[in-house]
Each structure stands twice: as C-alpha cells, then as structure tokens.
Amino acid sequence: MADSLVTAQAADRMRSRWPVLLPAAAAALLLTWLTLSAGSKEESSVAGLPGSDAGAAWLVPMLQVLHDLAAVMTVGCLLGAAVLLPGDRLLGAAGYRWVRTAGWSALVWSLLSLAAVPALLAEFLGRGFSVVTPTAVVQFLADSPQAQARVVVAVLAAVLAMAARVVLTMGGTLGLLLVALLAALPPALVGHAGGTGGVYGPTAVALHVLGVVLWAGGLVALLVCRSISVGAVGAAVSRFSRLAGPLALLVGGSGVLSALTRLSDPAQALGSSYGLLVLIKLVAFVGLIVVGAWHRRWTMPALVAGRPAAFLRLLSVEVVLFGATMGVAVGLSRTPPPTAPAAAQGGGGHAVPDVVVPASPSPGALLDVHPGLVFPVLAAAAIGFYLAGVRRMSARGRPWPWLRTLAWSASWALVLLVTSSGLASYGGVLSSVHVLQHFTLSLAAPLLMVLARPGRLAMSALRPSTGQDLRGPREWLVALRGRPVMGTVLHPLVALPVYLVVNYSVYVSGLYGWLLRSEVADVVFFPLFLMSGTLFFRALLGPAGPGTAAAPRLPVVLAALAGWAAVHGAVAIVVLRSGPLLAAEWWSQLLRLWGPMPIEDQQTAGRIAATYGVAMLFATVIAILRRRRRPREITAHSAATAVVEPQVQGTS
Template sequence: MNTQIFESLTRFTSRAAVPIVVIGGLAVGTAAMLFTGAAEATLLNDPGPYVRFGLPAAKFVFNLSMAMTLGALMFALLILPRTQGRGRKTKATTAAATSGTSDEAPLNALWEKTLKIAEVASVAWTISAVAVLVLTFVDTVGAQAYLDFSNQLGVFLTQIAFGQLWTLIVVLIAVASTLCFGTRSYLGIAVAGVLGVGVMIPLALMGHSAEASGHTQAVNSIGLHLLGVTIWLGGLFVIALLGSDLARSNQLRTTIERYSSFALIAFAIVAYSGVVNSLLRVHDLDDLMSPYGQVIVAKTFAVILLGLVGFWHRQFVIRRLGAVASATREFWRLIVVEFTIFGATMGLAVALSRSQPPVSQEPVGNPSPAEILTGEPLPPPPTFARYFTEWSLDPLWVVVAVGLSAAYILGFINLRRRGDTWPIHRLICWLLGMIFLVYVTSGGARVYGEIQFSAHMIQHMLLIMVVPLPMVLGAPITMLMRGTKARTDGSRGVREWVLWLVHTPYMRFFANPVFASVNFAGSLVIFYYSGVMKYALEWHLGHELMIIHFLGAGYLFAQALIGIDPGVKRPAYPLRLLMLLITMAFHAFFGISIMSSEVLIEGDWFGNIGADWGYSAIEDQQLGGGIAWGVGEFPTLFIAIMVAFQWSKSSDREAKRVDRREARTDDAELRAYNDMLATMAQRDSKADHRSR
C-alpha cells in the first residue's frame, strides 16, 4: 500500500511540476502587471497587447527553461554518478570520463535521463530566447517595428547594444544546447554548464541602466539572484522528474541531501541579492506602499515561505526518507507546495521587471563629469579615515568572501569533531584574506579607485600583493581535502572538481613558478601600457575580470613561493629567493617608470573626472607610481621572511630525518663512508709504495 501511495505521489508530482509552475506563474504575473500598471498601453507608439502580454510570458518561459536546463546540468556534474557501479575511480577511468572515450563502465541510467531533461529544456530555452529577442525588438521600437520589419530587426541585432546582447544570449544557449545533445563526457557537459551560466552575465548587464546610480550593486545582485533561483528551482524540477527512478535505485535520500546543501546556499544568495536589488528601487516606507513596493513585499513573503519549507525539509523530513512512509508522503506534498510558491514568485519577478519602480532608474539631470563617467556621485575629498569609512559594496565579492569563509569554518569544525588537528593560525589567515578581499572590492580603495589613479593603484597593489598572502597561508586546497568527505559512488562533488582542476595540465602550466612570476610582473605592464585598463574602467565586466585576474596572478605567485597546497612543483629555496628578487626588481622599475612619466595613462578618464580637490591628474599618476614602488616593499619582505622560515624548518626536518635513519641503522651510512675513505687511503698508500 505504501509503495502504491509513493508511486502515485511521484507520478503526480513529476507530471504536475511544469503545469503548476507555468499556470501559477502566468496567472500571478498577469495579475501583478495589471496591479502595477505594467500591462497598460503606452500613449505613444504602443506595440500592441500581443507584445505587452507576450513578452512577459516569453520571459517567464525563458526563465523556467533556463532553470530546468542548468538544474539538470548541475545534477549531472555535482550530484549524480555518471557511470554505473560504486567505488573510487582509477586514473584511467577518470581520464576516460573526462575525454569521453568508451573504455569505461556503462553510463548510469539516471545520469542519462538527467541529460535528456537538459536536452528538452535547452530546446525550449533556445526557442524562448529567440521569442524574447523578437518581442523585445518590437517592444523597444514600438508600432513602427512592423514597418520594414526585417531591416529594422537587422539593425537592432547588429548595431544596438541591447540587441547585440540578446543575440549573444541566443548564440550561447544554442551552443550549450548542442553540447547537451552531442556529448556525454564530463568535460563537455561542464562546458555546456559554463556557457549556460555565462548567459546570466548579459542578462544582468541588461537589467539596470548603465548610467544610473548603483550600477555595480544592481548588475551583480541581479546576476546572483538569477544564479540562486536557477540552482534552487532547477534542482526541484530534476527531483520531481526523477523521483520514482531515484527511489527504485535507493538514491533518493542521498540525492536530496546533496541537493539540499546547494538549495540552502541558493536560498541565502536569493535572499541577500533580492534585498540589495530592492533597496536600489525602494528607498523608504512610501515607496514600499506603492504598487511596485507591494509586489516586492509579496515576493519577499513568498521567498520566506520557500525558505521555511526548505528548513522543514532539512530538519524533519530528509533524515526519515525511505525509513518512514509518512516522511516520504510529506516530502512529495511539500515539493508540490514549493512548486506552487515558486511559480507565483517567478510571475511576480517578471511583473517587477516590466513595472516602473518608484525610485527613478534614469541618470540625474545635469550630471557631473564624475557621474557621467562612473555613474556615481563624486565622493568627498579623500583622507586617511575616509579610506575606511567610504564604502560601495560589491554584492558579488561579498558573497564570495562570506561563502568561502563559511565553507572554511565548516571544514575546520568537521576536522575538530572527528579529532583531527588543524592549525588555528591558518583559519585566522584565511579569514583575514577574506576581510581584505571585501575591503579591496567594496571599501575606500574601490570608491576612490574609480576617480583617482593613485587610489586605483592602491586597490591594484592590495589585490595582487596583499590579499593573496593570507589566503595562501590558509592552505584552502589542503583544507578541502581534509575537511570534506570524498565521494565513493563515482559522482563528483566540489572536492573532486577542485582537485581535478588543480591537477590538470593547464593549471599546472599557469601555476608553474616561472610562468607565475612572469604573469605576476608582466600583467602590470600589459594592463597599464596596452590600453586594457580602459575596459576595466568603462566596462563593468572588465572591472570584475580585472579583479579575478590580478587576484589569481598574486595567488599563484605567492603559492609558488610560500604555499603548501598540492598542484605546484616548487623550486629549491635559494631559487625561490632569486625569483622573488628578480620579480620585485622588475616591479620597482615599473613603479619608477610611472613616477617619471609625463604622459597621462587613460587621460580620457582620469583627466576628465572634474574633482575640485587633490592633485592634478599627472601629479596623482606619479603619486600612483610611488605607491606601486613603495607598497611592494612590505609584501616582498614578508614573503622573503616566510621563504627563509620555511627553508629553516625544512632543514630542521631533514636533519631530524637523517638522525632518525642513523639511529635505526646504527650509523651504517657513516661507517660505510668511513670504510670507503679508509679503502681509498689504503689504495693510495700502496700506489705510492709501488712508485718508489
């Protein structure tokens, strides 16, 4: 009887999942648009009701199919085993799985079914993306779009930034969909997943005016919000569609436990990013009482309900799955409730994207030169104190720092609980590195780095020379290896993927001490003298890529010199000191070259900020050169001390090892050496005697 009830519940959930979300989302979204006035016809050049209602519906299907596609890829990459059978994989099996060769165990039926879900969903994602592109064109141009439709659409796709971004989105989705159909290797599916997540970048860039205040917070919070919702909802769809298969293979509880961890992270990201984004559009209680604000309240309430359902799952249901029939029934009923709430939440989100917020998202009238360039008001004159009191939070790096800190602390607690030791100073170093990372990306160095060359240099030097040092000393890869359990069913979790990445030939090349040193020093010259800096100043994506590159360059350089994590073949200690001296000498010459330069670097930016305080642009640039030279001295000294300290400890360990070996062998090696010398002396003595 219990089996029949379970089968009926799983069949109902799997069949009803998509209709529940679609019907509920479209109904709630339509009602919300009518409530906020987003569905009303415009006074001039209205595109018509088919576009006014069709575009939100297409966006809804787009978001839904995106969640299903990426959720299925997440399950294939991080939750389900790829091949049949259990046990650890050998190196040959792992290589075959990565390359897609056939000399391995048969593919797991659940894994293949998951990719079938990704295939179907990716087709719907591609079609809905094309529909959104065309409807967005008509919505942008208005009724005039129907006159000479094809030529105007071509101009929109090739010459208008909005159309170019949507064209890029369609191409990325189409390639990801092709990979879902064309490959069954881990690497191919991983590339499809990366391309799918990459779609969120142009989506986030289109979600806020590039000239409006709070651009960084808006773009990054939208991107994080999309990522969190996709992980959360997409995983639910996969569980619903695979429910009976998971139960028959006795993988239901394990799968849900793994997904639950990702869902918890996704909930935290959705809640945080939603608050950040809402605060840019609703400033006070009056704004909250507007139709737009009331929809935000309704969406917030729905997210809280989803969080409570997830909490109930983790605390009272998951641990009893499979053992108690009532728990299984309760689980599937809660899944239906989650789908219902999720559908309403997505409908509200689409309605918000089509509604006018009470706080204008357009640039202010008569903007200052700083506002034209940076999108932000000119900050007050910089002082030492203001470098610590002026903040402009970057939600992306706050999430990265807090998430990595929480993961490290969790690993530390796991080690202590099972009786293993982990040096407390490594935990402190890691947390210190995360604090530095938040400051560099959100504190005064970032605020003034957008308008002053010297402040930008401070941010840059901290990012490449200071932040990585405590991170490397925290030994995060070693913590990951010791603080998390290895998968034994053939699947790959975060631990397995990170270790795979660390040991790939590509990463070994980038982590090679010679390349790491060249990259560390050469990146400075390329960034400041080749014109690349322009893109980091003008483009949001360029700024984020700059942070990633220089943080990575500094981390790999420090890892090659003072790190203990695997994946790097470090040179002997004298060579490490030589590498450090050569690199720092090059770094000093770089700073001196900027100090002595009379040509303004990125003069179109720093020369037109319009600040009525501080040095002139060229004087500030020369000050930045001095900062580049001076700031590097302290990290260099610290690294040199650490290399010497590690060298000393290594010598002590070697001496103790030799002493222990001699004690075990009763100085056999020394006696053999003395006997050899005695034999040589005897031979020389006989030779001298014969020569006489």
C-alpha cells in the same frame, strides 16, 4: 521482486511528471501578463526600462519568462548530475540523462537569448518590427548593454549545448554547471534592477539570480529525473534539502536588500505597483518555505520509505508556484520603482549620470565604510571556514600554525580595505587609488593566502563523505588534485601568462575605462584579479603538481618571477607613468573639482605600481627561499595525506 516493482513504478511516476512543466510555464506567463497589466499605467523613466511599442512591450517579457525557465532547467539538471547523484568519476545513467536534458534546454536558452535582441530593438525604437533591419541590429549590438548581454548568454548557452553532448564525467559536469551559473548573470546585471540601487544593486541582483536558478533548478531536476531508484532519489532529495535552506536564505536576503534600495519609504510598499509586486513576491516566497517545511516533515520520510507519490505531488505544486513567482519577478523587473534611490551626497564635482564624485579625501573618509555585499560576504565565509578548520585540527590534537591563520586573516583584511572601506569610494575617480586596489587584490592578498595554506588545511580538516559513492567537499578536492590538467595549470610558465593577461591587458585596452566607471566591472574583475594572483603564487610556492611534494625547479620559478617583474615594470613605468592618459573620455566627463589633474594622478599611479612591484618581488623571493628550506615538512605532509586519502579512494 517487490523492490524492483517499486523502483519501476517510481521511474514511471518520474516520467509522468514532465507535463507539470507546462502549467509551471503557463503560470509564469500568466503572472507576467497580470503584473504588466497592473503596472502598465505607470510611465517608465528608469534607466534600463523599455519604451512603449505595444507588440514588442509584450513580447520582450514573455521571451524573458521562457528564457529564465530554460536557464533554470539547464542549471538544475547540471546541479543534479554533478552534485545530487552518487557516482564515481563517470556519470551514471540518470546523470547522463540529466546532462543531455541540460544540453537541449541550453539550446533553447541560447535561441531565446538571440530572439530577444530584435525584440529589444523594436521596443527601444517604439515603431514595431518594421524598422528592425540587420544594419539596425548590428548598431544596436554595438550601443546597447542589454543586447550585448543577450549575445553573451547566447554564446555561453550554445557552448553548454554542444559540450553537454560529449561530457561523460562528474568533473566535466561540474564545469558546465559553473558556466551555466555565469551565463545566468549578464541580463540581470545590465537591467534596471542591477543598474540601480547604488553599490548594493549589482551584487544583490547577482546573488538573487544565482540563488533562484540553483533552488528552482534543483526542484525541476528532481521533478524530471528518471531511470533512478527510489533509494537514489531519496539520497538526491536529502542532499538537495541541505542546499535548499542556505539557498532560500540567499534568495530572501538578497531580494529584500534589492527591494529596500528602491523603496525609500515603507508606505510605498502599499502605495505603488512596484511595492505591491514586491509584497506578492514575498508572499510567494513564504509559500515556498512552507512547502519546503512540509516536505521535510511529511513527504521526505515517505519517499525514504519507498512511497514517492506524495513527494512528487507536492513537488509538482512547488514547481508551479516557483514558475508563478518567476512570472511576478519578470513583471517586477519591468515596473519602475516609485522613486529613484536617493543618491549619496558627494560634493566633489559633477559626474556622469548615476556616478557620485566623493568629497576630497581625508583620513576619516578613507577609513569610512563603503557599502557593498560581495566581498564582505566572501571574507566572512572564508575566515569562518578557515577558523572552523583550525578549531577541528586543534580538537584532534594537531594545532595549526598561528602564523598561517594570521596570514589568512590579514589577506582578507586587505581585501576588505580596498573593496569595502572608504578607500573604495575613490577607486573610480583616482587612478592612483584604483591601481592600489588592483595590485593589493592581485599581489599582496594572494601571496598571504597562499602562505596560509588553505588547501592543506582543508585536506586535513575535512571529513570523508558518509554517503555511499557521494562526493563531499573533500572528495571533490581529492578529485581536483588528481586531474592531470592541474599539474599543467600550476606550472609557473603556464600560470604566468594567465596572470599577465588577466591583470595587465586592462591597461592596454578599453577595459580600464569600464573598470573605473562600473560597479558591475568591479564585481566581475576584482575576483578575477584575486584568483589569478592566487594561481600565480601557488604555482611559484607550491608543489610541482598533484601527488608530488617537490616544488618546481628553482630556475623555472625564477624565470617566471623575472617575467612577471619585467611586464609589471613596463606597465608601471611605460604605460602608467610615461604614457598618454588612459580612459580620457571618462575623465573628461567626470569633472572632478579637487585633487591632481588626471594625467598627474596617473603618473602617481605608475609610481605606486612600481613601488608595489619592487616590494612584492622581494617578499616573493623571501617566501620562495623559506619554502625551499623546509622540504621535510612537505614530505611529512605528503605521507600523512597518503595515509588519509585511501579512505576516499574511488571518488577521484
């Protein structure tokens, strides 16, 4: 009876914390106003920053604050339902409410994104809203990356709002969470924060945004959760606490890196409005870390003991502080840095603005380090987790084949070679280098990854979750393998068209020019190339579907392989080697002073693509034949997995 009373009181307190979101939003709006007022005397000359219409200049950042808060609410509620709560395949009552709340906040998010388009146009024109007409808005959408980003967000958020009305499973909720994270990125990447700072700018901003929406969103979700017992709240808080540390590290590290790319001298941190706002954000970040430490030391033990009041009070303060910090961040995004980042000295010709043409390639330049963030971080994490799994298997007396470890390491070495070495500096100025990057990421590296069997290693090395009804990484893998859709996606004749569309449509559309000139495009498409290639080779070399040990029928595999070879050969020979110049407008603006003419280099790219295709065709055939000669190993692994998987039965 007492336990029931405590649970009821806790639920009431959870409901009573909804009003805290109002002062959090008010703090965000107030801090935005203060930061804009402080920086209003500095004229903006940075690409991506607005003009000077008074009404729109204030409306746009205020809409941005509300837009960001709606994004945080959406991501947080989906994170809570998919990751923080215990549950089987179906959502529980609290998870159901979280998803429905995410649907409403996604609707607000979508509407605010659409409302920002005419406001941005009025600000751009500098003559108020009287000149904003439907025709002007349509033209603005065709020409402005910022407006296009808002429409993309509006569409994705609208999809989330509709899907949240019908999703009832944890797997579906996880899918919605991934879409929400994707929707949070476009405005940041096309603004001045993502558009400057060299190669670090887009990736640092993307990582910063993802860290913020997950960290702040998780806090908001815990604040507004209801119809959940104290024990379940404690479990959710404990799980989020394990996520908060890495998220804080991600937010702090990416924020510092982004600031360093815009402050050429430490003295500018005190001598400019931009630098002072960076320091204010740093102080607020430290405050959030202190509050988190206080939670761990004092309020979380009280929550576990059934006394949630102190935890909720401090959580309310934390959410308001986060709202104020987001207000400062919006003001910072509207404030020009004291000086533009120093551009690298290329010496290889005259390029369009913000693009440096490197000097003529040499062996030393090709082996130099190309600064970046996404792929080194991904490679370090992938190799680190893989080696940890290998070590755990060895500790259990089940040594992992060293050739697979070598294949995994070699695959990521290839990824780093084409994305983070000096070779990457020439990807935007030489078609031949870009094609080499593309097909290394979509063919060579994925084949090695599939041969390394990371999924099998994960299933063997990961331990089942110790929390009751809480899904850990292994439980999510088991659930994913058990989905009927996986059997469809991993069929060779389904994976083939996915691969063809992702990889070859860029050469018959305007995307090729965007890939050449944009660092943001690399961040978007290079992972897509890698994932589509991994899916394709997994379909050719792996089991026919979840729960089966047999590979797809050989005629089906060979038909898919022949289809790929035909399309690849056509693109290499007809489009690249013999076709007209692709992205001609880009090459006319680039004015490279060394090397072959663009059309000659494109023909070289065609020869590279054709050679790459022949080599990969032979390598894939050899891998398929070796795979067919070792059915006993596959059957033995299937039996071993069947012995282990009942431990997590009920989580899929």
